[in-house]
Amino acid sequence: MTIRGKAYIVGVYEHPTRKADDRSLAQLHAEVARGALEDAGLTKDDVDGYFCAGDAPGLGGLSMADYMGLKLRHIDTTETGGSSYVIHVAHAAQAIAAGKCDVALVTLAGRPRAEGMATGTAPRSYGAAAPDVAFELPFGPTVVNQYAMAAMRHMHEFGTTSAQLAWIKVAASQHAQHNPHALLRDVVTVEDVLASPMIADPLRRLDCCVITDGGGAVVVARPEVAKRLPRPRVPVLGAGEAVKHQAGGRIDLTYTGAVWSGPAAFAEAGVRPADVKYVSIYDSFTITVLITLEDLGFCDKGRGGKLVADGNLIAGVGRLPFNTDGGGLCNNHPANRGGMTKVIEAVRQLRGEAHPRVQVKNCDVALAHGTGGSLATRHGSATLVMGRE
Numbered sequence: 511m512t513i514r515g516k517a518y519i520v521g522v523y524e525h526p527t528r529k530a531d532d533r534s535l536a537q538l539h540a541e542v543a544r545g546a547l548e549d550a551g552l553t554k555d556d557v558d559g560y561f562c563a564g565d566a567p568g569l570g571g572l573s574m575a576d577y578m579g580l581k582l583r584h585i586d587t588t589e590t591g592g593s594s595y596v597i598h599v600a601h602a603a604q605a606i607a608a609g610k611c612d613v614a615l616v617t618l619a620g621r622p623r624a625e626g627m628a629t630g631t632a633p634r635s636y637g638a639a640a641p642d643v644a645f646e647l648p649f650g651p652t653v654v655n656q657y658a659m660a661a662m663r664h665m666h667e668f669g670t671t672s673a674q675l676a677w678i679k680v681a682a683s684q685h686a687q688h689n690p691h692a693l694l695r696d697v698v699t700v701e702d703v704l705a706s707p708m709i710a711d712p713l714r715r716l717d718c719c720v721i722t723d724g725g726g727a728v729v730v731a732r733p734e735v736a737k738r739l740p741r742p743r744v745p746v747l748g749a750g751e752a753v754k755h756q757a758g759g760r761i762d763l764t765y766t767g768a769v770w771s772g773p774a775a776f777a778e779a780g781v782r783p784a785d786v787k788y789v790s791i792y793d794s795f796t797i798t799v800l801i802t803l804e805d806l807g808f809c810d811k812g813r814g815g816k817l818v819a820d821g822n823l824i825a826g827v828g829r830l831p832f833n834t835d836g837g838g839l840c841n842n843h844p845a846n847r848g849g850m851t852k853v854i855e856a857v858r859q860l861r862g863e864a865h866p867r868v869q870v871k872n873c874d875v876a877l878a879h880g881t882g883g884s885l886a887t888r889h890g891s892a893t894l895v896m897g898r899e
Contacts, residue, residue: 512748512778517603517614518736519744519896521550521729522854524835528693528842530723531624535567536577538619538725543578546727551739552613557729559584559611561602563594565620565725565845574617584611590890591882592792593751594618595728595850597892599878600749602730612732619725620845627721642756646887654718654795656886658710661797663763665712668812672712674819675796676703679716679839681823682793686836688865693720694840717796719838719848726850728857742861747781747875748895750774755888764812767891768805768879776807779895781875783807786895788859788870789830790852790878793837799823802879803830806893825868834859834868849880853894860898874898 523545530538539562547553557580564587566574571587584605590597595618602614664670680700686692698716706715736743752770755761776782783806791799800814808830809817822828835841835855838848856876858864876896883889 511604511607513600513603513607514747514778514780515733515745516607517730517732517746519599519728519746519857520731520736520739520741521546521552522727522857523549524726524842524851524854525619525724526691527724528691528722529623530621535619535621536574538621539566539574539617540578542619542725542727543615543617546615546729550729550731550741552729554578554580556613557615558582559602559605559614561586561598561614561616562618563587563598563847564589565618565847580615590892592794592847593849593880593882593890593892594847596853596878596880596894597751599728599730599746599853600751600892600894603746603749606730606732612735614730615727616730617725617727618845618847618850620847621723622844622846623721623723651887653884654713655710656884657795657797658713660763660801660885661712661795664797664801667764668815670800670815672704673700674815675717675800676700677819677821678793678796678799678823679703681821681828682833682837682839684824685834685868686840688867689836689841692836692841693722694836713795713797719794719843720840722842722844724842724844726844726854728850728853743899744857744860745897745899746894747897748775748777748779749893750778751890751892753888753890763886764801766801766805766881766885767889768802768893771891771893772806775893775895781895785875786877787873788834788856788876789832790856790876791832792848792852792879792881793833793839794848794881796839798881798885799832801885802881806877806879825870831868831870834864834870847882849878849892852878852880856896860896
């Protein structure tokens with residue numbers, strides 16, 4: 511079943527807080543839900559489908575639906591880490607196309623900063639019961655050193671440099687300076703990135719994303735509902751999702767699941783990478799962006815360093831503007847599931863509602879991509895192509 515033109519994104523909202531000492535997790539979910547519904551011109555009584563991931567408290571979607579007083583025909587609590595919310599928007603569009611619901615609400619929220627979580631540097635097992643974790647845990651794997659392994663391998667294979675990776679942070683900072691809610695608004699240079707402390711060779715502090723509280727929400731609706739609403743309509747054109755495992759140790763660290771999710775999304779949307787005017791790429795680390803862009807077909811494998819260097823990702827300067835809100839590297843990375851904010855900024859661009867200094871001219875096709883897990887172990891990739899009507 512194709513979803514092209516069968517569902518529209520009609521409302522989005524990003525919570526302005528970056529530290530939520532005074533709010534519960536459930537309250538954050540409810541606040542972003544209200545914001546997105548108000549943006550769409552709808553109320554909670556219009557919602558009959560609800561989507562969330564493992565960041566929701568209690569029994570996840572069941573608990574939040576009860577907390578927010580939703581009367582539902584359809585519910586989905588798929589959990590794929592940082593790609594969850596790109597997948598959920600696609601799943602919402604698929605459910606609408608299948609007649610399972612008319613108005614789908616997708617919410618994300620988290621408090622890792624308020625709770626003092628060491629998101630990138632604490633050992634992470636991805637579930638102690640997973641069959642291969644027992645072989646990894648004695649070595650103390652962390653998020654940052656796993657991504658660092660992927661970065662080191664890419665450098666070894668293709669000659670990618672730390673300076674090229676630094677350009678990704680530079681581009682994010684150039685955009686974040688125009689976002690009043692961004693956690694880091696100072697513009698940095700390549701030299702600043704290279705001078706920042708080493709965290710896990712070759713990744714330095716400024717190669718790593720921020721840790722924030724907050725959240726976001728998206729409302730997806732069937733065409734008949736969308737046409738009654740006052741907001742610019744953003745059709746969901748195509749989606750793809752894929753998983754990449756370790757295959758018992760037979761793993762190539764130089765590519766991601768985007769090599770499968772990207773072509774699937776482009777095929778369903780009926781567009782090519784060359785048609786995309788703006789990209790929202792999950793940026794847990796600078797290396798995540800570089801490898802993902804290669805795998806999505808924006809350049810040949812191994813040429814990502816050249817693609818991202820010299821300001822090519824900066825709006826108004828480069829040929830492929832990315833993460834014009836500042837992304838996870840500078841703006842917001844709530845609940846370790848940054849895919850939600852990637853969709854929200856892509857919708858802003860397609861509506862023409864991004865900050866004037868970073869708004870992409872004639873933005874009629876945009877892409878959002880999420881990565882959940884670790885590039886060096888197991889992860890899920892999700893790609894979403896959206897348009898402008």
